[in-house]
Amino acid sequence: MNALVIACHHLFRIVRSPGLILILLAIPLTLAGIEYAAFGPTVASGRLPPIKVLVLDEDRSFLAGAVPQLFTSGGPLKDTFETLAVPDRAAAQALFQKNDAAALVIVPAGFQQALLDGRRAELQFAPNPLQTFSPQIAESVLSMVTLIGNGLYQQALTPLQRINALKNSGRQPTADEIAEISRGFFEAGRRVNGLSAINNISVTSVRPAGQREGIGASPQAFFAFIFPGLVIFGVMFVSQSLGLRLLRDRTRGLERRVAMAPVSPATQLAGSFLFMIVGLFVILMLLMLVGAAVFRIELRHPPALLLIGAGFSVFAAALHLAIIGIAKDDRSASFIGTGIIMVLALLGGTFIPAEQFPDFLRRVAFVMPNGAAQQAFIDVLAHGRTLAEASTRVGVTWAWALAMLGAALVLSRRRAIA
Amino acid sequence: MLIEARNLRKRFGDVEALAGVSFHVKSGEIYGLLGPNGAGKSTTINILCGLVQPDGGEARLNGIDVVRNAVDARRLLGVVPQEVALYSELSARDNLAFFGRLYGLRGADLRARIGVVLEQVSLADRAKEPIERFSGGMLRRLNIAAGILHRPKAVLLDEPTVGLDPQTRASILDLIRSIATDAAILYTTHYLDEAERLCDRIGIIDHGALLVEGTLAELRTAAGEREIVALRGTFKSDAIPAALGLGAEIQLLKSGPDELLFTVTSAERSLSGLLATAGSFGEVREVAVKQPSLENLFIKLTGRELRD
Numbered sequence: 081m082n083a084l085v086i087a088c089h090h091l092f093r094i095v096r097s098p099g100l101i102l103i104l105l106a107i108p109l110t111l112a113g114i115e116y117a118a119f120g121p122t123v124a125s126g127r128l129p130p131i132k133v134l135v136l137d138e139d140r141s142f143l144a145g146a147v148p149q150l151f152t153s154g155g156p157l158k159d160t161f162e163t164l165a166v167p168d169r170a171a172a173q174a175l176f177q178k179n180d181a182a183a184l185v186i187v188p189a190g191f192q193q194a195l196l197d198g199r200r201a202e203l204q205f206a207p208n209p210l211q212t213f214s215p216q217i218a219e220s221v222l223s224m225v226t227l228i229g230n231g232l233y234q235q236a237l238t239p240l241q242r243i244n245a246l247k248n249s250g251r252q253p254t255a256d257e258i259a260e261i262s263r264g265f266f267e268a269g270r271r272v273n274g275l276s277a278i279n280n281i282s283v284t285s286v287r288p289a290g291q292r293e294g295i296g297a298s299p300q301a302f303f304a305f306i307f308p309g310l311v312i313f314g315v316m317f318v319s320q321s322l323g324l325r326l327l328r329d330r331t332r333g334l335e336r337r338v339a340m341a342p343v344s345p346a347t348q349l350a351g352s353f354l355f356m357i358v359g360l361f362v363i364l365m366l367l368m369l370v371g372a373a374v375f376r377i378e379l380r381h382p383p384a385l386l387l388i389g390a391g392f393s394v395f396a397a398a399l400h401l402a403i404i405g406i407a408k409d410d411r412s413a414s415f416i417g418t419g420i421i422m423v424l425a426l427l428g429g430t431f432i433p434a435e436q437f438p439d440f441l442r443r444v445a446f447v448m449p450n451g452a453a454q455q456a457f458i459d460v461l462a463h464g465r466t467l468a469e470a471s472t473r474v475g476v477t478w479a480w481a482l483a484m485l486g487a488a489l490v491l492s493r494r495r496a497i498a
Numbered sequence: 499m500l501i502e503a504r505n506l507r508k509r510f511g512d513v514e515a516l517a518g519v520s521f522h523v524k525s526g527e528i529y530g531l532l533g534p535n536g537a538g539k540s541t542t543i544n545i546l547c548g549l550v551q552p553d554g555g556e557a558r559l560n561g562i563d564v565v566r567n568a569v570d571a572r573r574l575l576g577v578v579p580q581e582v583a584l585y586s587e588l589s590a591r592d593n594l595a596f597f598g599r600l601y602g603l604r605g606a607d608l609r610a611r612i613g614v615v616l617e618q619v620s621l622a623d624r625a626k627e628p629i630e631r632f633s634g635g636m637l638r639r640l641n642i643a644a645g646i647l648h649r650p651k652a653v654l655l656d657e658p659t660v661g662l663d664p665q666t667r668a669s670i671l672d673l674i675r676s677i678a679t680d681a682a683i684l685y686t687t688h689y690l691d692e693a694e695r696l697c698d699r700i701g702i703i704d705h706g707a708l709l710v711e712g713t714l715a716e717l718r719t720a721a722g723e724r725e726i727v728a729l730r731g732t733f734k735s736d737a738i739p740a741a742l743g744l745g746a747e748i749q750l751l752k753s754g755p756d757e758l759l760f761t762v763t764s765a766e767r768s769l770s771g772l773l774a775t776a777g778s779f780g781e782v783r784e785v786a787v788k789q790p791s792l793e794n795l796f797i798k799l800t801g802r803e804l805r806d
């Protein structure tokens with residue numbers, strides 16, 4: 081009972097004097113805000129900014145004018161690309177320099193004629209050397225679309241050649257000839273019926289090899305990738321700050337005064353633990369709600385999110401309770417605490433999601449308490465996995481939480497007895 | 499007996515903080531534990547409230563052993579620690595509410611008690627302010643309020659008036675007298691006048707030992723009718739006692755290279771002789787004569803003054 085009184089009392093004190101905690105809470109939100117500014121509101125609304133492809137039309141023909149539609153015609157690709165016609169290579173070069181375009185597609189003179197003649201028609205593709213990822217997407221899409229286009233073209237080659245021959249002869253076609261050409265197109269259309277799949281191309285199918293997961297995998301979930309790491313980072317610092325408050329209570333004789341009341345050391349300890357865990361859990365969940373409201377993160381599988389959040393809250397609380405259990409004073413506690421937080425942040429993939437780590441480091445990250453919790457959040461928020469599917473990482477988080485809780489209890493008890 | 503200490507002993511490394519201290523306080527009584535810095539006053543209080551385990555001896559509150567049954571014993575107890583221990587970000591009212599809840603006070607009873615106690619320490623008009631803005635005296639008063647809020651049967655006050663102006667001290671002593679009507683009070687201090695004014699019985703403690711104990715009248719008698727003469731300066735002390743012809747009239751209490759302490763039946767008669775003799779063995783720079791009092795008793799018992 082008194083443990084509850086003590087826990088509520090500490091929480092009430094936080095509400096009365098949030099001080100540093102507000103600043104610490106601002107850290108993850110500010111970092112996310114900076115990314116928001118960098119990638120623009122389009123990302124927040126669930127999309128990456130469009131990839132800009134320049135088109136230089138040196139052929140100035142009807143078919144050449146249709147090339148930009150390779151990127152923008154309908155389907156899921158519609159918003160992924162944006163095309164811009166440039167008058168010459170110099171203009172394209174200038175835009176490349178300003179990092180304002182991902183690639184240039186050149187339609188050389190004679191493009192339409194070559195197609196109509198049934199000869200090889202070539203498009204030239206020039207990636208912007210300053211960028212890596214976007215030009216690859218553009219090139220993949222272009223080659224895939226031309227591959228499909230070539231298939232269609234081969235099917236329609238016979239009627240096309242008839243039209244071309246008629247044009248060269250300079251005479252009017254007979255009704256029979258028109259009927260035959262039409263039948264040719266009709267047959268071609270029948271054969272390519274299965275190719276309606278052209279509308280189903282998505283960016284995910286053209287990811288460069290070796291990037292099976294990651295930020296680029298799902299632009300809709302960009303913040304779902306980066307936000308969990310920032311939240312966990314922030315929560316670790318908030319936890320440190322709460323721990324230091326308790327340590328200051330000790331140096332100011334407040335812990336002793338509570339111990340003079342009819343409160344056993346175990347009760348007081350339970351009150352401190354309860355306060356830290358509940359406080360962190362509430363803060364973590366508030367940050368998630370802010371993430372949902374501001375950065376449009378979809379909070380999927382709430383039970384899974386609550387379980388991961390609770391596990392990490394227990395871990396972070398226990399970590400800092402253990403630290404103030406062994407530290408002599410404020411200074412050594414914040415020194416040890418900050419050191420541990422920074423090491424965990426680097427290993428666990430706070431700043432760069434561990435999905436992007438090399439294999440060995442990624443494995444290390446996923447066995448770190450913060451790395452496991454962060455990836456568990458990403459699994460649920462970004463990849464839409466269920467609690468069962470994310471259970472390994474949730475398990476790792478809770479294993480750390482319980483182990484650290486045990487350590488903190490032992491260290492705190494030992495100090496109380498001494 | 500509400501407060502009982504029997505042969506308490508405690509050692510911190512090389513320091514013998516308590517070397518067998520015994521006393522008891524009954525309800526309605528104010529017991530003063532008078533002693534200089536490091537005498538063992540706080541250690542005694544810490545043992546009584548179960549914060550420090552004694553190496554030997556026994557402490558009971560209303561018959562409950564404070565070591566074996568700490569939480570139960572503490573229910574009866576109100577403690578005012580030597581250092582102000584309050585939550586600076588909270589108001590006076592919220593501080594009291596927390597401590598009240600720890601002792602099981604709730605709801606209307608809690609609110610009523612907070613109101614009463616805030617009146618008693620004259621802080622009712624500042625109840626809602628964060629105590630960060632309080633003066634030292636206000637904090638000390640609130641520190642006391644937090645210790646007596648739950649109507650404890652036994653109250654331990656550890657030097658609650660240190661660093662306060664005379665007016666505030668007087669009002670705090672009045673307050674303590676008023677709560678003593680139905681509680682046993684252990685009051686530690688190193689102010690003689692407080693012990694004299696406030697306490698029904700006084701124990702003088704030094705180096706962890708209770709040197710003497712009794713009512714003020716008893717202690718005055720123990721001090722005897724003799725006066726104390728203190729000579730300060732530089733002395734070749736070894737030779738002086740022999741030269742003085744000590745006897746019933748003049749007794750040497752303490753001799754050192756810079757101080758000589760005597761008890762005399764009449765300072766008027768003995769002073770000129772003492773000065774002449776001491777002067778021939780060194781240089782006298784300062785002379786002090788003290789009437790029989792608690793302070794004299796203290797000096798007689800410990801060989802030093804209380805305020806060092």
Ligand SMILES: Nc1ncnc2c1ncn2[C@@H]1O[C@H](COP(=O)(O)OP(=O)(O)OP(=O)(O)O)[C@@H](O)[C@H]1O
Nearest residue numbers: 510513515533534535536537538539540541542688
């Ligand atoms: N936790 C401790 N560790 C080591 N020594 C201690 C501890 N507590 C007290 N002591 C020593 O025990 C002796 C008695 O200390 P105590 O605090 O009881 O004195 P006090 O009478 O309260 O003095 P003051 O008037 O200065 O408050 C001192 O020599 C002190 O240094």
Ligand SMILES: [Mg+2]
Nearest residue numbers: 539540580656
């Ligand atoms: Mg003391």
